[in-house]
Amino acid sequence: MSFALLYPILFISLYFEVFLFVTYFEKRGVIKREKISATLKSYPSVTIIVPCYNEEKTVLKTITSLLALEYPKEKLSILVVDDGSTDRTSEVVTSLSKEQCIRVIRKENGGKYTALNEGLLETTSDIVGCLDADSFVEKNALEHIIPYFENTLVMAVVPSIVVDRPQNVLQMVQHIEYYWGIFLRKALSYLGALYVTPGPFTLFRRGVFARLGNYVEGHKTEDLEFALRMQKNGYIIVNAHNAHVHTVSPRTFRGLYVQRVRWTYGFLKNVLDYKDMFFKKEYGHLGILVLPMATATIFTALYAMGMTLWILGEHIVTAIDRIATVVFSFSFESFRIDWFYFNIDGVLLVSVVLSLLTIMLVLLGKKLTEGNMRLSPGIFYFFFIYPLIAPLWLAKAVYNVVLSRTVVWK
Amino acid sequence: MTSADVKKYLVVFFITALIFFTAISLANSISDKKLEEIRAIEDRVAIDILSSETQFSLLAESSCDAVNTPLLSEELSSLGNKLAFAEEERGSKDPEVRSLKKSYSLLLIKDYLLMKRISEKCKINPVSILYFYSNEGECGDCEREGYVLTHLQKKYPQLRIYAFDYHLPLSAVKTLIVVKKVENDLPALVINEKQYYGFQSVEDIEKAVPALAVLASSTPTGTE
Numbered sequence: 001m002s003f004a005l006l007y008p009i010l011f012i013s014l015y016f017e018v019f020l021f022v023t024y025f026e027k028r029g030v031i032k033r034e035k036i037s038a039t040l041k042s043y044p045s046v047t048i049i050v051p052c053y054n055e056e057k058t059v060l061k062t063i064t065s066l067l068a069l070e071y072p073k074e075k076l077s078i079l080v081v082d083d084g085s086t087d088r089t090s091e092v093v094t095s096l097s098k099e100q101c102i103r104v105i106r107k108e109n110g111g112k113y114t115a116l117n118e119g120l121l122e123t124t125s126d127i128v129g130c131l132d133a134d135s136f137v138e139k140n141a142l143e144h145i146i147p148y149f150e151n152t153l154v155m156a157v158v159p160s161i162v163v164d165r166p167q168n169v170l171q172m173v174q175h176i177e178y179y180w181g182i183f184l185r186k187a188l189s190y191l192g193a194l195y196v197t198p199g200p201f202t203l204f205r206r207g208v209f210a211r212l213g214n215y216v217e218g219h220k221t222e223d224l225e226f227a228l229r230m231q232k233n234g235y236i237i238v239n240a241h242n243a244h245v246h247t248v249s250p251r252t253f254r255g256l257y258v259q260r261v262r263w264t265y266g267f268l269k270n271v272l273d274y275k276d277m278f279f280k281k282e283y284g285h286l287g288i289l290v291l292p293m294a295t296a297t298i299f300t301a302l303y304a305m306g307m308t309l310w311i312l313g314e315h316i317v318t319a320i321d322r323i324a325t326v327v328f329s330f331s332f333e334s335f336r337i338d339w340f341y342f343n344i345d346g347v348l349l350v351s352v353v354l355s356l357l358t359i360m361l362v363l364l365g366k367k368l369t370e371g372n373m374r375l376s377p378g379i380f381y382f383f384f385i386y387p388l389i390a391p392l393w394l395a396k397a398v399y400n401v402v403l404s405r406t407v408v409w410k
Numbered sequence: 411m412t413s414a415d416v417k418k419y420l421v422v423f424f425i426t427a428l429i430f431f432t433a434i435s436l437a438n439s440i441s442d443k444k445l446e447e448i449r450a451i452e453d454r455v456a457i458d459i460l461s462s463e464t465q466f467s468l469l470a471e472s473s474c475d476a477v478n479t480p481l482l483s484e485e486l487s488s489l490g491n492k493l494a495f496a497e498e499e500r501g502s503k504d505p506e507v508r509s510l511k512k513s514y515s516l517l518l519i520k521d522y523l524l525m526k527r528i529s530e531k532c533k534i535n536p537v538s539i540l541y542f543y544s545n546e547g548e549c550g551d552c553e554r555e556g557y558v559l560t561h562l563q564k565k566y567p568q569l570r571i572y573a574f575d576y577h578l579p580l581s582a583v584k585t586l587i588v589v590k591k592v593e594n595d596l597p598a599l600v601i602n603e604k605q606y607y608g609f610q611s612v613e614d615i616e617k618a619v620p621a622l623a624v625l626a627s628s629t630p631t632g633t634e
Contacts, residue, residue, distance in 0.1 A: 015426040022422055281411045288411065289419075318553075325554045326561040326612055340447060340492055343499065344440045349433035 006307070009300045010350045016293045017357045020187040024364060027190045031368070034242070040146060044126035046203070047077040049119030051112050055133035056088040058248060063096050065136035070143055078102045081119045084109030089133075112199070113215040113222040120209055129203035135247040136164065137201055144243035145203050155235040156227075157243075158185060158194060158202045160369055164246035169381050170256060174249040176362055176382035182241065183365030189239035193286035195294070197227040197237060200245040208235060220407060221266025228274045231286055241368045257393050258407075264298060264397035265407045271295055272401075298394050305391035355383065444496055445506050451489045452513050459520050486521065487563065489514060490573065502545045512580045518572045519582050525570065537621045538570035540600035542592050544577055551609040555597040558612050566622055 024031075048066055052059050059080075066078050078101055080093045090106065097104045107118055116130055127149065131137065141159060148157045160182045163175040188194045197204070202223070212233060218225025230237060250256040271278075271291060280287040362382070363373040400407055493514055497507050522538065529536055541559055543552040559571050574583050576596055590600045599606040601618050616622050 011426065011430055014430060015422060018426050018429070019418075019422045022418065022425070284411060285415070321554060322557045325557045340444055341495060344437055345499070346434035346437040349437050350430060353429055353433055 005303060006347055009303065010347065010354065012293070012296065013300065014350065014354055014357070016289070017354065017361065019289065020184065020361060021357065023187045023190050024183070024361075030190075031186070031241070034240075040143075041150070043072050043075045044146065044149065045075045045077070045124075046071065046127045046129070046142065046146070047079055047119075047123045047125040048201075049116055049123070049128065049130045050078065050080045050133055051083055051115035051119065051130065052080065052085060052089050052093070052133035053083040053109060053112070053115070054085045054087045054089060056085070056092055059089055059133040060092050060096070061136055062131060062133045063093070063102065065139075066131060067099065067101075068139045069137060069141065070139050071146075073101060076101055076142075077123075077125060079119045079122060080104045081115040082106045083112065083115040111217065111220075113217055116222070117214040120206075120214055123206060126206060127203050128206045128209070129201055130199055131201050131245070132199040132247070135161075135200035135245050138244045138246070141201060141243040141245060142203075145201075145240045148238050148240055149203075149205065151236075153236050154205075154238050155208050155230060156197050156202055156204045156237040157240050158189075158197055158237060159200070159243035159245045160185065160239070160241045161198060161200050161245050161247055162369060163249045166249070166378070168251060169385065170253060171249050171251060172378035173381050173385050174256070176376075176378045177386065178249075179365035179369065180358070180362045181365070182368055183361045185239045186241050186365075186368055188290060189237070191285040191290065192236065193231075193284065193290040194237040194239065195227050195231060195286060195291065196221075196224045197230070199223050200247050201243070219266045219269035220262050221270060224266055225270050225273070228270055228277070231283065232274060232277060244369065253389070256389075257396075260390070260393035261396045261400070262407045264394055265400050267294070268298070268397060268401045298398065301387075301394055302391055302398065305387075305395075359383075441496075441500060444492070444499075445510065448489065448492050448496060448510050451492070452510065452517065455486050455489060455517050456513075459517060459524065463520075463524055486517065489517075497545070508578075511575065511578060515574055515578055515580055515583050518574065519586060522570075522572050535621065536570055537566070537568070537619055538572065539615070539619075540586075540590060540592075541571060541573040542576045542587070542596060542598040542600075543573060544596050545575060546577055549596040552597045555599075555609055558610065558615065561612060562615060562622075569622065 050059070050062060050066070055062075063078060063080065066076075069076060078099075080096070080102065082090050082093060082104065084107060093104050096102055103122070105118060105122065107115065119130075120128065127146070137159075145157045145159060148154050161178060162182070163171060163178050166172045166175040185194065208230065212226075212229055212235075215222045215226055227237060250259055271294075274291075277283045277287045278291055283291075359379065362379065363375070367373045397407070399405070493507070493511060497504075497511070500507050502508070522540070525536055525538065528534065539559070539562075541555070543549060543555065545552075556573075559573070562569055563571055574586065576583075576587065576592075576594065576598070590603075590605070592598050592600060592605060593607070595607040597607075597609065599610055599615070601615070604618075606614075606618065610618070
């Protein structure tokens with residue numbers, strides 16, 4: 001196995017992280033100024049579409065959180081689209097439809113994007129958004145988002161997404177990963193390079209859909225496809241980091257694996273569809289840096305995992321060979337600690353710098369969300385568990401793309 | 411893309427390059443420090459051997475009791491391990507490693523010769539093994555033979571193992587190869603002036619050197 005690619009990969013990864021850090025540093029004054037606009041000049045009408053398919057356990061909490069939004073009630077509509085649920089979702093949402101601002105539409109199951117399109121057909125408000133039925137908004141989320149639309153060039157605003165009450169180690173890992181996502185989203189927002197308009201509470205000017213068309217299947221990641229379509233047409237997407245949306249993260253490895261295979265597969269298929277944006281100056285940082293880096297990261301993570309397994313395999317073979325040659329010989333002398341035998345090479349030191357920078361960026365994500373940079377145990381789980389499990393879904397997604405196999409939602 | 415953007419790309423490149431090359435320079439200087447440590451150990455061992463030789467010469471005419479048997483010091487064995495590690499880290503073709511390896515091989519030969527002289531003069535019978543290996547890939551069993559000898563060294567601390575890279579471009583090693591009539595069929599061992607070719611297990615060596623049993627009974631092994 002060749003290690004020749006290691007130094008260029010480390011250099012490029014470090015370059016990207018430094019680029020994000022410098023971007024944040026440049027804009028730190030702007031971030032401070034992005035406060036709530038307490039007195040909005042006007043309150044545009046807003047419709048939130050809640051597409052749901054078999055979400056009986058969470059949809060009630062989702063809608064309740066929308067009802068609690070601090071926004072003039074006459075300006076807010078909630079449109080629940082039941083995409084042919086086979087569980088008690090229909091009953092639950094019917095019980096809520098007594099509320100004046102809630103409407104419920106039922107349709108045959110056709111996938112999330114069809115539910116969103118059905119909702120868009122029924123919408124006349126200025127601003128339209130979606131909230132996945134496994135997510136909940138904080139009551140001031142809309143107040144934080146709407147001021148960004150006072151800039152008439154802004155066409156979509158994405159919130160900060162946090163993991164709702166992490167219970168187990170896997171959810172704590174995701175909790176930290178989402179902080180990284182929050183930082184990344186803010187930095188990409190300043191770079192004009194956001195390439196996902198997430199299902200949980202991204203809001204759009206309704207006119208965007210009239211001009212660019214509705215959602216398409218988008219390889220089961222319609223939010224990614226639509227964001228790329230917007231970017232390709234020069235529409236501005238920004239991030240409101242103070243608008244917090246909580247999402248229920250998968251509790252089991254299988255659930256997480258299926259979700260991430262879908263996300264990665266959707267990303268790869270969509271970037272193949274939009275490959276003409278790569279390395280084109282007219283798409284700014286997104287075309288020159290962000291899309292190529294995001295794509296390369298998938299393959300470099302797989303390369304790093306392959307290399308780690310290769311080295312581990314070599315050590316295991318050597319140990320077996322050694323045991324088979326001289327039977328079993330154990331000596332405490334082997335455990336004498338001598339600094340000489342620490343393999344401190346350039347790869348190790350650059351990797352340490354890269355890891356420290358990643359921790360720094362995760363903590364900045366935490367600061368953007370919670371206002372502090374305190375370390376939590378989750379960060380250790382993140383560093384030890386995430387690199388072991390992420391390559392599994394990355395490999396599966398690449399495998400599916402190469403062999404043209406599709407993925408499942410859940 | 412504005413000119414400010416281009417400037418930012420360049421500034422970030424500069425910062426990244428600075429971090430990157432600082433880390434690599436630091437790693438290189440740590441690696442150089444390790445070679446310095448090896449060199450320092452070599453100097454100490456060289457002085458030890460020279461001291462033993464001088465002591466032997468001074469007292470050659472008198473009693474053997476006064477001669478300190480220069481055990482192939484732990485330090486020489488630790489030197490070998492560190493050199494092997496440095497060779498793995500920096501590659502066997504690294505000129506610094508090669509130079510240190512030559513000095514190390516010379517020290518081994520000097521220790522071997524001194525021991526021989528002492529044993530002849532003082533009628534002691536140390537057990538020693540000359541081991542010839544190669545790092546150049548054609549010696550599939552050299553690594554396994556290395557495990558066997560490391561194991562034996564731990565089991566019998568008084569056993570003296572002298573390991574030489576068969577292809578080391580050093581005239582003293584070449585001469586040793588000629589004198590001991592060792593062919594290029596590696597791994598090769600020379601025990602009591604007899605050559606053994608190919609992989610030799612722990613049992614094979616223990617059988618070839620009955621004196622090891624004496625070492626075992628006289629020395630606590632403490633390794634298993």
